[in-house]
Amino acid sequence: MLRLPWFEYRAPRSVVEAAKILAGEGPAAMLVAGGTDLLPNMKRRHQTPKVLVSLKGIESLRNANGTLGSGLTLSEILSLKKIPGALRQAAAQVATPHLRNMGTLGGNLCLDTRCTYYNQNYEWRQAIDFCLKKDGNICWVATASKRCVAVSSTDTAPALIALNARVVLQGGSGEREIPVENLYKNDGIDYLSRKPDEILTSVKIPDGWKSCYWKLRRRGSFDFPLLGVAVAIKFSGDVVEEARVALGAAASRPFLVEKASEYLKGKKLTDDVIAEASALIANRAKPMDNTDMDLYWRKEVADDFAGYALRELRGDDMRAIRLRIARYAI
Amino acid sequence: MSKKRFDVVGKPRRRVDGRAKATGHLKFADDLSAPRMLHCKLLRSPHPHALVESIDTAKAEKLPGVHLVLTRKDFPVPFGIMPVSLDEHPLTDHARHVGDPVAAVIAFDEQIAVEALNLIQVTYKKLKTISDPEEALASPEPRIHDYGEQGNIHRNQSYEFGDVDEALANADHVFEDLFFYQGNTHLPMEQQATLAQVEGDGKLLVTSSTQNPHYLHRQLARVLQMNAAKIRVIATPNGGGFGGKCDPANHEMVVAKAAVMLGRPVKICLTREEVFYQHRGRHPVLMKMRTGVTKAGKLTGMHLQTLLDGGGYGSHGPASTFYTGVLTPVTYDLPRFKFEACRTFTNKPACGPKRGHGTPQPRFGQEVQLDKIAEKLKMDPAELRLGMVNKPDSLTANWLKIGTIGLAECINEVVARSNWKTRYRQQPHGRGLGLACSTYMCGAGLPIYWNKLPHSGVQILLDRSGQVTVYCGATELGQGSDDVLATIVAEVLGIETGMIRCVTGDTGTTPVDLGSYSSRVTIMMGNAAMQAAERVRDQLATATGEQLEVIPSGLLFSNGKVFHAESGKSVDFLEAIQFAEQKFGTLGALGSYSPPKPPGKYKGSGVGPSPAYSFSACVVEVEVDTNTGWIHVPKIWIAHDIGRTLNPVLARGQVIGGVYMGLSEALMEEQAFRRLPPKLSSALVHRMPSMLEYKSLTALDMPDVDVALIEDPDPNCPFGAKEVGQGPLLPVMPALANAIFDAVGVRIDEIPVTPDKVLRALDLKSKGLTPRVGPDHFPSVPYPEPVYVATPAEGGDGKESKKHAAAAVV
Amino acid sequence: MSAIPERVHLKFQVNGEDAPVSFAPYKTLLEVLREDLNLTGTKHGCELGECGACTVLLDGEPVLSCLVLALECGGRRIETIEGLARGAALHPLQAAFADFGGSQCGYCTPGVIMTAKALLDKDLNVSREKIREATAGNLCRCTGYLQITEAIEDAARVLREERK
Incomplete structure (x- = not known):
C-alpha cells in the first residue's frame, strides 16, 4: 500500500486564517482541497509538506452565485444551470466521475505540471537519477534545456482563458484579481504566479461568449489532456466580432493564441477561414515527448482539433465526431 | 446409469462464489x-x-x-x-x-x-545495460546469466517438419512478412x-x-x-491472474x-x-513469416522465425519460446512447417505467460498474412480460410493431435452475423471489417516438471447430512473454476450447485492440481471431478438399488432425487446417501486425470500437445478517421468452439473478457521501456508503471460484443466442454489490423495499432509508397541446424528423422 | 519519526452506525476502513486514484477512499460494500452482479457496485450510456464491462419494480 508521509493537518475556517497559516509556515505548508492532485504526489514523494492546510472547511470558497468559488467540485460545477460551454465541456472531461466528485475547480486550475519523467514513484525517479523538476539537475525530455518542460495538464484553465475569465487571489496583504492567463508561467517548476501566501478563492466569468472545448486523450476517462483547444467567440450574426482561442497541454502553461484570435476577428467561419485559423492555432502547439501518445502525431492532429472547435461554434453538428473522440456525449 | 437430459450443464446460473464477491465477504490475500x-x-x-x-x-x-x-x-x-x-x-x-x-x-x-x-x-x-534482443545478440558479454545457449541467448531452437524449402519452391506465391508484437502485462x-x-x-x-x-x-x-x-x-x-x-x-x-x-x-x-x-507478461516478439500458397489458396508450407525479448530471467521462457510457433499449424492445413525461435535475456523485468502464452504473437502475424494472401489471390478472406480448415481427428505437420474442430462453424457464424458478405470491401472509405481465427489448448499435455503423475486430483466427501464437499487443488482466479467443479459434480449427482461446497487451492487439504494455467482446469480438473463423482454416484446407486429392489443401472440422478423410471420408485438424494453410508461406511471418492500420450516423439514435442483444442473466429468493425488516424471500434462479433457450455453466463463472460483484453492489447497496452541517452546514463526504466499510464480500456472504450458459442462436444473433455478462458482473446488483434486495411487500405504489421501508425501509413499511401507500418528488418540470429521430423502425411513416425539427425543440434 | 505512531480518535458514521475509530493520522480513509475498522471489502489497486477499486460513498457520493484523508471524515456518512445487503437478503445490485456475470475475479466489484448504488439512488431509469459513463472510473480487467452494465440495468429494473 502506498501511504502518505507524515504531515501536520490544519483546517482553517476562513481564507484569512488560511493565508495566515501559509505566511507563518512558509514553503513547508501546502494547500489541499480535493486532494486528487496533491495526495498522489505526496504518496510518490514529489511533495512532502510539513503542514497540510485544508480548504475544505472554508464555506466562502463554495459560492456558486455569479462568481464560482474555487472550492466547488467539478461535479458541482457541472450541476450548475448556467455555465459556459467551454467550461462545462472541460470540467466534464476531467479524469473520472469519482475524481470529479472530489477535485475542485481551484485544484484543477492549480494542478501541478506533469511529465512522464516526473509522475513516477520515488524509486523510479531514483533509477533515472531524478530530473530537473524534482531532486535532479537534468531535464530528460530535452537534455540541453535549462528550463523544466513539464506540461500544463489542466482542462479548465484553457477553457477559462478563452472565456476571458479572471481569478481572485487572496493573501495576507489583501486581494487581487488577474486574468486567468496571467496565473501561469511557462516554467514546469515555477508554473504559477500565485504568491506563496495567496489562496485562489474564486473565478469570475464574463457573459456573452459562445464557447467550446475539445480534448485529446487516449481513452474515454482517466487521462489527462494531450491537447486542449478552447475557443470563445462573440458573434454578430455569423460574423466573428471577437474571438479568443486558448491551448492547453501544449506547453508548461495554458495560453492564449493571439494570432488566431486576431485573425478570426471580423470574419465569417467559412471552411477556408477555419482551415487558416486552425493552422495558426496548430502552429503554436509545440508538444514535448513527455506525455502519452506519439509526439509527432500529437503535433499533426492539433489543427484537426482546432477545426473541430471552430466548426462546432459555427453550428456544425459535431456530435458524431465528439462521440468517437470523447467516447460519450459531452 | 440411465441417460438423462442435463439438469445443470448449459443452464445459466449464479456462480457458486458470486454471492461472496458481491458482498465483500471474499477474502483476497491482502485482506x-x-x-x-x-x-x-x-x-x-x-x-x-x-x-x-x-x-x-x-x-x-x-x-x-x-x-x-x-x-x-x-x-x-x-x-x-x-x-x-x-x-x-x-x-x-x-x-x-x-x-x-x-x-x-x-x-x-x-x-x-x-x-x-x-x-x-x-x-x-x-x-553494461542490454536493452533489447538485437543488443543481446550483439553483446555476448557481460552475460546476464551464466547459463543458457551462449552469450545472452537463453534459448535457441530450430525444427523442420517436412522439407520446407521444397514446399516454398513448389508454391505459386511465396509471401514474406515481418511482424512485431510489443510486450504487455496482465495488470490484474x-x-x-x-x-x-x-x-x-x-x-x-x-x-x-x-x-x-x-x-x-x-x-x-x-x-x-x-x-x-x-x-x-x-x-x-x-x-x-491472466498468467501473472x-x-x-x-x-x-x-x-x-x-x-x-x-x-x-x-x-x-x-x-x-x-x-x-x-511482470512475467507477454514477450515482445519479432517475427518473420515465409509462406507458400497455391493459386487455389492452399498452403504449401511455412518458415517461421521468431525472436523473443525475455527480460532478465528465465521464467516460463523455454515454454514461451516453443509457443511462438507450435500452435501455428493447428487451425489450417499446413503440410510443411519450419520453426526457428530464439529467446534473449535483456535488462528488463522477466517476461512469461500471459493469456494465450506465446501464441498471440505468431497468430497475429499468421492471420494478417492470410489477409494479404486473400487480397493478392482476390479471394474472400473467409472463403480462403474455410478452404483450408483442418480436419477433425487429424495430425498436424508437427504431430499435434486435433480432435473436434468447430472452426468452420465459427467462421460461418461470424460471417453471417456481421453481414460480412454484403459489407466487406463494400463500405465507404474509412469503414471496415476484418476477420481472423485462432486456436488454443485445453491444458498442456505435459507438466512443467517431468513426472508421470496425474495432472489433477479431486476428492468428494458425502455425509448423512446431505453435505457434498469437493476438494481440488485448482485455483479460482475469477475464471469460474469453482463453478466448473461444482457444475460437474452437481450434474453427475443430480443436485444443485448450491448444495456443494468447494474447497480449492490448498496444498494442505486438497489433492494436487497443477494450477490455473494453460486453460487446463475445465478439462483436467473437470475429468478428475467427473471420475470422482461417478464413483460416489455408483456407490449411491448400488445401495439405493438394493433398497428399492431395482437394478442400479436403471437409476437416474436428477433434481435432487434418485429414481427408477421403469418402476416409478424414487428416493431423495439425502436418503440415497444414508443408504450408501450404511452399506459402505463413510462415503467418498477420488478421481484423477492424466492427459493422453501425445503422438510426437521427437525431443521438444512436449510443448503443444493437448487433450483438445478450442477454436475461435472473430470479425472486428472499425471506423478510421483519415485525417487523424483515430480508430473507433463500434462492434465485434466472435464465435467460439467451446465443445459444450457448462454455464452460459460465465462462458459468455470469459469470451467478452477475452475480447476486451485482446482489443486492449491491440489498441494500447504496452510494457514499454525507456533507455536514457547512453552517454549520460545507463538507466533503462519501465515507461509507465502505473494504472494511469499503462493504458487499458475503460467502460467507455469497450464496443458491443456479439458472442456465439459453438457446441461440438469433444470426447476428451468433461461433458464435451473445452476451454474458453484464453482462446477468444487470440483472433481480436489480427482482426482489428485486417479491419484497418479494409477501412483505409493500409497495413499495420505491429501491435499495438495506434492512430499515429495509421496516420503514418496513410501518409505513405498518399505519397505512392508502400502503405505499411511495421518492422523493417530481422536481425541475423544464429539459429541451430534444424531438428528434422518427417510429417505424418509423409509417413513419419513422430521421431527425429535419420536423414537430418547427424546435423541436428538441440 | 518511526516507532509506534500517535493515533487520533474520531467517530465516523459507517454503514448507518456510529463507528468510533483511532488511527495513525497520515492514513487515508481506505487504510482506516481496511486496517482499523477491519472492513476489507473495500479494495485497493493503485492507491493513487487511477483505478476505482477503493470506491466508497461519502455522504452519498462515490469517491476514491485512497485519496480521502481519514482526518476529514469525522461525523461523515460512509457507505461500503459491507453495508449494502438488506439484512440477510442481497441488495438487487449484489444479486444482479452474482447472477449476470458482473463479477468475475470480484476484485473491482465492491467499487463498481458502490458506484452503481450512487447512480441508481439518483435515477432508476438510467440509460445504458449513463451507466457506462458513471462506471468509467472503475477499471475492470476480467469482464470487458458489458456484463457489469447488464447487471446494473437488471438491478435498476428490480428496484423500479420494488417501487411500484
Missing part, C-alpha cells in the same frame, strides 16, 4: 491479517544491470520497529518455475533489471519498513500479496495470491530447504523465510509499481 503480524517491504535495485558489491544493513536493523533485514546471503538456493531455468534468488546480488529486489525489511508496519529501506546502504558495480486489479505464518502445529502456512499453489509449494520447499510436508500453501482467490501469478515470486519466498525465522506472521502486498516489476 488477511493475523495477531502480531509484521509487514515486509523490499529494497529494489535502481540499476538495470549491476552487481551488489557490498550491502550494509546495520542502520536499518537498529531502527525501532524493525525486526529483521534479509539479503542475498540468507537465500543460498535459487528457484524458478521451470527446472531448466532455476535462475532466481529471492534477493539477489546481481540485479538484472530496475526493480530487482536486493534486500527485505520486516517491521512493525509498512511505514517503518519503508523508512528502514532508506537506511540500507548498497554499493553497486554497474554493468489485485496487487500480489502473501501472508506467511507458522501454525500451531509448527508447520509453515503460506497464503498467497498465486495461480499455482502446487508449484509454489515445491519451490518453497526448495528455497527454504524444508520438507514439503511441513509446508502448506493456500491460494486465495486471485483478483485476476503463475511464477513463484521473490516476495513469497521472502515472507515465508521471515515467518520461519521470527515465528511471527509476516505479510507483504506489492505496490502497483512492483507488480510491473514482477
Whole structure:
C-alpha cells in the first residue's frame, strides 16, 4: 500500500486564517482541497509538506452565485444551470466521475505540471537519477534545456482563458484579481504566479461568449489532456466580432493564441477561414515527448482539433465526431 | 446409469462464489491479517544491470520497529518455475533489471519498513545495460546469466517438419512478412500479496495470491530447504491472474523465510509499481513469416522465425519460446512447417505467460498474412480460410493431435452475423471489417516438471447430512473454476450447485492440481471431478438399488432425487446417501486425470500437445478517421468452439473478457521501456508503471460484443466442454489490423495499432509508397541446424528423422 | 519519526452506525476502513486514484477512499460494500452482479457496485450510456464491462419494480 508521509493537518475556517497559516509556515505548508492532485504526489514523494492546510472547511470558497468559488467540485460545477460551454465541456472531461466528485475547480486550475519523467514513484525517479523538476539537475525530455518542460495538464484553465475569465487571489496583504492567463508561467517548476501566501478563492466569468472545448486523450476517462483547444467567440450574426482561442497541454502553461484570435476577428467561419485559423492555432502547439501518445502525431492532429472547435461554434453538428473522440456525449 | 437430459450443464446460473464477491465477504490475500503480524517491504535495485558489491544493513536493523533485514546471503538456493531455468534468488546480488529486489525489511508496519529501506546502504558495480534482443545478440558479454545457449541467448531452437524449402519452391506465391508484437502485462486489479505464518502445529502456512499453489509449494520447499510436508500453501482467490501469478515470486519466498525465522506472521502486498516489476507478461516478439500458397489458396508450407525479448530471467521462457510457433499449424492445413525461435535475456523485468502464452504473437502475424494472401489471390478472406480448415481427428505437420474442430462453424457464424458478405470491401472509405481465427489448448499435455503423475486430483466427501464437499487443488482466479467443479459434480449427482461446497487451492487439504494455467482446469480438473463423482454416484446407486429392489443401472440422478423410471420408485438424494453410508461406511471418492500420450516423439514435442483444442473466429468493425488516424471500434462479433457450455453466463463472460483484453492489447497496452541517452546514463526504466499510464480500456472504450458459442462436444473433455478462458482473446488483434486495411487500405504489421501508425501509413499511401507500418528488418540470429521430423502425411513416425539427425543440434 | 505512531480518535458514521475509530493520522480513509475498522471489502489497486477499486460513498457520493484523508471524515456518512445487503437478503445490485456475470475475479466489484448504488439512488431509469459513463472510473480487467452494465440495468429494473 502506498501511504502518505507524515504531515501536520490544519483546517482553517476562513481564507484569512488560511493565508495566515501559509505566511507563518512558509514553503513547508501546502494547500489541499480535493486532494486528487496533491495526495498522489505526496504518496510518490514529489511533495512532502510539513503542514497540510485544508480548504475544505472554508464555506466562502463554495459560492456558486455569479462568481464560482474555487472550492466547488467539478461535479458541482457541472450541476450548475448556467455555465459556459467551454467550461462545462472541460470540467466534464476531467479524469473520472469519482475524481470529479472530489477535485475542485481551484485544484484543477492549480494542478501541478506533469511529465512522464516526473509522475513516477520515488524509486523510479531514483533509477533515472531524478530530473530537473524534482531532486535532479537534468531535464530528460530535452537534455540541453535549462528550463523544466513539464506540461500544463489542466482542462479548465484553457477553457477559462478563452472565456476571458479572471481569478481572485487572496493573501495576507489583501486581494487581487488577474486574468486567468496571467496565473501561469511557462516554467514546469515555477508554473504559477500565485504568491506563496495567496489562496485562489474564486473565478469570475464574463457573459456573452459562445464557447467550446475539445480534448485529446487516449481513452474515454482517466487521462489527462494531450491537447486542449478552447475557443470563445462573440458573434454578430455569423460574423466573428471577437474571438479568443486558448491551448492547453501544449506547453508548461495554458495560453492564449493571439494570432488566431486576431485573425478570426471580423470574419465569417467559412471552411477556408477555419482551415487558416486552425493552422495558426496548430502552429503554436509545440508538444514535448513527455506525455502519452506519439509526439509527432500529437503535433499533426492539433489543427484537426482546432477545426473541430471552430466548426462546432459555427453550428456544425459535431456530435458524431465528439462521440468517437470523447467516447460519450459531452 | 440411465441417460438423462442435463439438469445443470448449459443452464445459466449464479456462480457458486458470486454471492461472496458481491458482498465483500471474499477474502483476497491482502485482506488477511493475523495477531502480531509484521509487514515486509523490499529494497529494489535502481540499476538495470549491476552487481551488489557490498550491502550494509546495520542502520536499518537498529531502527525501532524493525525486526529483521534479509539479503542475498540468507537465500543460498535459487528457484524458478521451470527446472531448466532455476535462475532466481529471492534477493539477489546481481540485479538484472530496475526493480530487482536486493534486500527485505520486516517491521512493525509498512511505514517503518519503508523508512528502514532508506537506511540500507548498497554499493553497486554497474554493468553494461542490454536493452533489447538485437543488443543481446550483439553483446555476448557481460552475460546476464551464466547459463543458457551462449552469450545472452537463453534459448535457441530450430525444427523442420517436412522439407520446407521444397514446399516454398513448389508454391505459386511465396509471401514474406515481418511482424512485431510489443510486450504487455496482465495488470490484474489485485496487487500480489502473501501472508506467511507458522501454525500451531509448527508447520509453515503460506497464503498467497498465486495461480499455482502446487508449484509454489515445491519451490518453497526448495528455497527454504524444508520438507514439503511441513509446508502448506493456500491460494486465495486471485483478483485476476491472466498468467501473472503463475511464477513463484521473490516476495513469497521472502515472507515465508521471515515467518520461519521470527515465528511471527509476516505479510507483504506489492505496490502497483512492483507488480510491473514482477511482470512475467507477454514477450515482445519479432517475427518473420515465409509462406507458400497455391493459386487455389492452399498452403504449401511455412518458415517461421521468431525472436523473443525475455527480460532478465528465465521464467516460463523455454515454454514461451516453443509457443511462438507450435500452435501455428493447428487451425489450417499446413503440410510443411519450419520453426526457428530464439529467446534473449535483456535488462528488463522477466517476461512469461500471459493469456494465450506465446501464441498471440505468431497468430497475429499468421492471420494478417492470410489477409494479404486473400487480397493478392482476390479471394474472400473467409472463403480462403474455410478452404483450408483442418480436419477433425487429424495430425498436424508437427504431430499435434486435433480432435473436434468447430472452426468452420465459427467462421460461418461470424460471417453471417456481421453481414460480412454484403459489407466487406463494400463500405465507404474509412469503414471496415476484418476477420481472423485462432486456436488454443485445453491444458498442456505435459507438466512443467517431468513426472508421470496425474495432472489433477479431486476428492468428494458425502455425509448423512446431505453435505457434498469437493476438494481440488485448482485455483479460482475469477475464471469460474469453482463453478466448473461444482457444475460437474452437481450434474453427475443430480443436485444443485448450491448444495456443494468447494474447497480449492490448498496444498494442505486438497489433492494436487497443477494450477490455473494453460486453460487446463475445465478439462483436467473437470475429468478428475467427473471420475470422482461417478464413483460416489455408483456407490449411491448400488445401495439405493438394493433398497428399492431395482437394478442400479436403471437409476437416474436428477433434481435432487434418485429414481427408477421403469418402476416409478424414487428416493431423495439425502436418503440415497444414508443408504450408501450404511452399506459402505463413510462415503467418498477420488478421481484423477492424466492427459493422453501425445503422438510426437521427437525431443521438444512436449510443448503443444493437448487433450483438445478450442477454436475461435472473430470479425472486428472499425471506423478510421483519415485525417487523424483515430480508430473507433463500434462492434465485434466472435464465435467460439467451446465443445459444450457448462454455464452460459460465465462462458459468455470469459469470451467478452477475452475480447476486451485482446482489443486492449491491440489498441494500447504496452510494457514499454525507456533507455536514457547512453552517454549520460545507463538507466533503462519501465515507461509507465502505473494504472494511469499503462493504458487499458475503460467502460467507455469497450464496443458491443456479439458472442456465439459453438457446441461440438469433444470426447476428451468433461461433458464435451473445452476451454474458453484464453482462446477468444487470440483472433481480436489480427482482426482489428485486417479491419484497418479494409477501412483505409493500409497495413499495420505491429501491435499495438495506434492512430499515429495509421496516420503514418496513410501518409505513405498518399505519397505512392508502400502503405505499411511495421518492422523493417530481422536481425541475423544464429539459429541451430534444424531438428528434422518427417510429417505424418509423409509417413513419419513422430521421431527425429535419420536423414537430418547427424546435423541436428538441440 | 518511526516507532509506534500517535493515533487520533474520531467517530465516523459507517454503514448507518456510529463507528468510533483511532488511527495513525497520515492514513487515508481506505487504510482506516481496511486496517482499523477491519472492513476489507473495500479494495485497493493503485492507491493513487487511477483505478476505482477503493470506491466508497461519502455522504452519498462515490469517491476514491485512497485519496480521502481519514482526518476529514469525522461525523461523515460512509457507505461500503459491507453495508449494502438488506439484512440477510442481497441488495438487487449484489444479486444482479452474482447472477449476470458482473463479477468475475470480484476484485473491482465492491467499487463498481458502490458506484452503481450512487447512480441508481439518483435515477432508476438510467440509460445504458449513463451507466457506462458513471462506471468509467472503475477499471475492470476480467469482464470487458458489458456484463457489469447488464447487471446494473437488471438491478435498476428490480428496484423500479420494488417501487411500484
